[in-house]
Amino acid sequence: MPEAPPDDEPALQVEDLDVTYGRAVSALRSVSLTVPHGTVVALLGANGAGKTTLLRAVSGTLRLHRGAVTAGRIHYGTTELDGRDPVAAVRAGVVQVPEGRRVFAGLTVDENLRSGGLGLGRRRPDQVARARERVFTLFPRLAERTRQAAGLLSGGEQQMLAIGRALMAAPRLLLLDEPSLGLAPQMVHRIAEVVREINAQGTAVLLVEQNAGMALSLADTAHVLEVGEVRLSGPADELARTDAVKRLYLGETSGEGAETAQRAGTTEGQGAA
Numbered sequence: 001m002p003e004a005p006p007d008d009e010p011a012l013q014v015e016d017l018d019v020t021y022g023r024a025v026s027a028l029r030s031v032s033l034t035v036p037h038g039t040v041v042a043l044l045g046a047n048g049a050g051k052t053t054l055l056r057a058v059s060g061t062l063r064l065h066r067g068a069v070t071a072g073r074i075h076y077g078t079t080e081l082d083g084r085d086p087v088a089a090v091r092a093g094v095v096q097v098p099e100g101r102r103v104f105a106g107l108t109v110d111e112n113l114r115s116g117g118l119g120l121g122r123r124r125p126d127q128v129a130r131a132r133e134r135v136f137t138l139f140p141r142l143a144e145r146t147r148q149a150a151g152l153l154s155g156g157e158q159q160m161l162a163i164g165r166a167l168m169a170a171p172r173l174l175l176l177d178e179p180s181l182g183l184a185p186q187m188v189h190r191i192a193e194v195v196r197e198i199n200a201q202g203t204a205v206l207l208v209e210q211n212a213g214m215a216l217s218l219a220d221t222a223h224v225l226e227v228g229e230v231r232l233s234g235p236a237d238e239l240a241r242t243d244a245v246k247r248l249y250l251g252e253t254s255g256e257g258a259e260t261a262q263r264a265g266t267t268e269g270q271g272a273a
């Protein structure tokens, strides 16, 4: 059978996804969203809403956390992802930067970066060199510290290293989990600039954030999750102009919030992008 042609402009499509942890915890219910090629999509919501779970499902790391997809589908272009195979996701061009900037503290910056392409098999030296060049252009501070132990970097620098490590795999879709968490405002601003730059270079971004202001300023579209379900979706600039997002964060989901969302041209309680 001939191989399927490469998909030049793949989109991530999540359809009616259910995820559970063990038998007791239903973390996502009937979640649908799309990340079109080259766009930034923000995923917002309070603690425990299911944001990280969605990223784990897409990056194939659910099983590491004893989670499983129990219904629905995930596609990236022509590749079907099942939530259980991180290597398949990386090979398809989908790479996650986990929450809490989990760098290898005892390894050097350089060693951390080299671990970024693992799973892709042997790559041509020029491909690796190009990826390194991209990382060092985005993060000159890492270029100055290649031999330093990652654990000695500041929190902001560790976040840069975590993103840099993901970029070493040359992703077409980057999954970013709370990159601003615990960082000083100036560093949050720098991280936002970096996300913009990465996207301008052609990489799509699915951005999980508690910092709704930052995320909406970067994103094309946004979705708000509430206890495992998409409650609000729409263009990011329109959501930023209303207080519907804030209402959902505060748990005020009835009446006025829905009206405000409708006035903004957004859809509430519906997962489609």
Ligand SMILES: Nc1ncnc2c1ncn2[C@@H]1O[C@H](COP(=O)(O)OP(=O)(O)OP(=O)(O)O)[C@@H](O)[C@H]1O
Pocket (backbone or CB within 6 Å): 021, 022, 025, 026, 027, 045, 046, 047, 048, 049, 050, 051, 052, 053, 054, 065, 066, 067, 210
């Ligand atoms: N490994 C796990 N085992 C059991 N339950 C889990 C596990 N990971 C997450 N959960 C539960 O799944 C639900 C969604 O959690 P998730 O971490 O995806 O939310 P979140 O929106 O990313 O939250 P936060 O902003 O706090 O990181 C929560 O009820 C959480 O307690």
